[in-house]
Amino acid sequence: MMKYKSFDHMDCSLAQTLDVIGERWTLLILRDIFFGVKRFSQFEKSLDIAKNILAVRLNRLVDEGILLKQSSNEGSHPEYKLTDKGLDLQPILLSMTHWGDKHKPNSKGQRLIFVENRTGQPIRTMSVVSKEGKKLNPREVKATLGPGLSDTWPFEPTICQSDF
Amino acid sequence: MMKYKSFDHMDCSLAQTLDVIGERWTLLILRDIFFGVKRFSQFEKSLDIAKNILAVRLNRLVDEGILLKQSSNEGSHPEYKLTDKGLDLQPILLSMTHWGDKHKPNSKGQRLIFVENRTGQPIRTMSVVSKEGKKLNPREVKATLGPGLSDTWPFEPTICQSDF
Numbered sequence: 001m002m003k004y005k006s007f008d009h010m011d012c013s014l015a016q017t018l019d020v021i022g023e024r025w026t027l028l029i030l031r032d033i034f035f036g037v038k039r040f041s042q043f044e045k046s047l048d049i050a051k052n053i054l055a056v057r058l059n060r061l062v063d064e065g066i067l068l069k070q071s072s073n074e075g076s077h078p079e080y081k082l083t084d085k086g087l088d089l090q091p092i093l094l095s096m097t098h099w100g101d102k103h104k105p106n107s108k109g110q111r112l113i114f115v116e117n118r119t120g121q122p123i124r125t126m127s128v129v130s131k132e133g134k135k136l137n138p139r140e141v142k143a144t145l146g147p148g149l150s151d152t153w154p155f156e157p158t159i160c161q162s163d164f
Numbered sequence: 165m166m167k168y169k170s171f172d173h174m175d176c177s178l179a180q181t182l183d184v185i186g187e188r189w190t191l192l193i194l195r196d197i198f199f200g201v202k203r204f205s206q207f208e209k210s211l212d213i214a215k216n217i218l219a220v221r222l223n224r225l226v227d228e229g230i231l232l233k234q235s236s237n238e239g240s241h242p243e244y245k246l247t248d249k250g251l252d253l254q255p256i257l258l259s260m261t262h263w264g265d266k267h268k269p270n271s272k273g274q275r276l277i278f279v280e281n282r283t284g285q286p287i288r289t290m291s292v293v294s295k296e297g298k299k300l301n302p303r304e305v306k307a308t309l310g311p312g313l314s315d316t317w318p319f320e321p322t323i324c325q326s327d328f
Contacts, residue, residue, distance in 0.1 A: 005188075007188075007192070011270060011275065012195070012264070012275065013260070013261045013262070013263075013264025013265045013268065013269075013275055013276070014191065014192070014195050014257060014260050014261045014264060015192060015195075015264075016264040016268035017260040017261070017263050017264040017267075017268065018188065018191055018192070018260065019268075020268070022188050022191070023188070024169075024171075024182065024186050024187070024188075027178065027182055027186070028171070028178070028179060028182070031176070031178050031179075035307065085267055087301075087302040087303070088263055088266065088267065088302070089263060090292060090302040090305070091255075091259040091262070091263075091290045091291055091292060092256065092259040092260055092263060093178060094292060094305075095255040095256040095259045095290070096177070096178050096181040096182065096256055097177045097178045097181070098177070098255070099177075099181050099252055099253060099255075099256060100176070100177025100178060100179075100180040100181040101177045102252065103181075103249055103252065104177065104180035104181065104183075104184070105177075105312070106175060106312030106313070107312075108311050108312045109310055109311030109312045110310035110311060110312050111175065111176065111177055111310050111312040111313045112177070112307045112308065112309065112310055112313065113307070113308045113309075113310045114292075114305055114306070114307050114308075115305070115306060115307075115308055116294045116295070116300060116304055116305060117303075117304050117305065117306050118304065119294070119295070121294065121295040121296075122295060123292050123293060123294060123295065123300065123305060124292075124293045124294070124295060124297070126255045126259070126290070126292070127255055128254060128255060128258060128278075128287050128288075128290070129287060129288045129293065130280045130283070130285065130287060130288070131280070131283070131285040131286060131287065131288060132285075133288070133297055136280060136287065137251075138251040138252070138254040139251070139281075140280055140281050140282065141254070141258075141278055141279070141280060141281065141287060142278070142279060142281050143199065143276045143277070143278050143279075144276065144277045144278075144279055145276065145277075146273055146274035146275050146276055146277045147272050147273030147274065148269070148270030148271075148272045148273045148274050148275040149270070149275045149276065
């Protein structure tokens with residue numbers, strides 16, 4: 001089994017998230033479950049993934065409280081289900097999907113269009129939004145130190161302003 | 165060198181994105197560059213990452229047009245810079261950061277607070293937004309097939325409605 005260096009020791013919300021969902025395949029497993037895949041054999045078929053890798057990934061997601069493993073009506077085949085913590089991953093998946101739509105398009109057009117259930121209208125492209133609800137471009141945003149990061153922050157505070 | 169199975173053959177915007185940025189470390193490298201890190205030795209120090217892994221990741225990001233490698237004023241130390249394609253990754257990084265803020269918090273409070281440059285006001289938590297600008301929760305969204313996915317889509321169309 002491939003061993004990864006854990007990012008769990010890093011006091012960074014992004015690294016903490018990557019420690020949970022940053023292994024390759026994990027986001028594809030989550031994509032499938034958002035689309036209604038529920039059983040081990042269905043993931044295996046949809047992803048063409050080795051059993052042992054799939055099992056480790058699913059167990060990790062259950063341990064993290066992202067998936068719930070429950071017996072199905074038919075008994076022998078457990079089903080996986082997103083918890084609220086798992087549902088909270090949707091903005092990550094959709095941000096990645098929209099980036100791929102834009103920068104790795106299918107020549108025939110958009111692959112999937114995500115719409116609001118109630119209206120059938122396409123959702124907005126994932127972007128940063130100001131307090132007032134305005135779309136912000138990347139250069140209009142900066143990081144400031146919160147109470148959680150004391151002197152552990154490795155960058156100069158001014159560097160957060162970034163000059164990309 | 166660890167070899168990964170490529171996701172490049174998958175006609176899925178999420179898999180395409182993961183094929184580019186889904187290797188562990190890559191998003192931490194991108195995080196650092198968003199914070200102003202520019203040089204190889206700075207990434208090495210900030211991330212405590214092996215030289216060969218860092219080099220492969222940086223080269224890949226340059227090849228993909230996400231980073232630009234340019235000579236610095238002082239000559240010998242090239243600097244890495246985000247392109248517009250790279251800047252477009254910001255919603256992914258911030259979605260992950262906000263998930264970590266909520267589900268893997270620091271007990272002393274928020275680590276970093278991202279604000280609008282102009283106003284200093286915190287940005288909204290990354291979420292799906294309707295065409296009209298309303299925050300949508302995960303259950304209010306569904307996928308519909310676009311022109312790019314013909315009969316290659318492996319799921320039943322209705323399954324996109326998802327019953328999570």
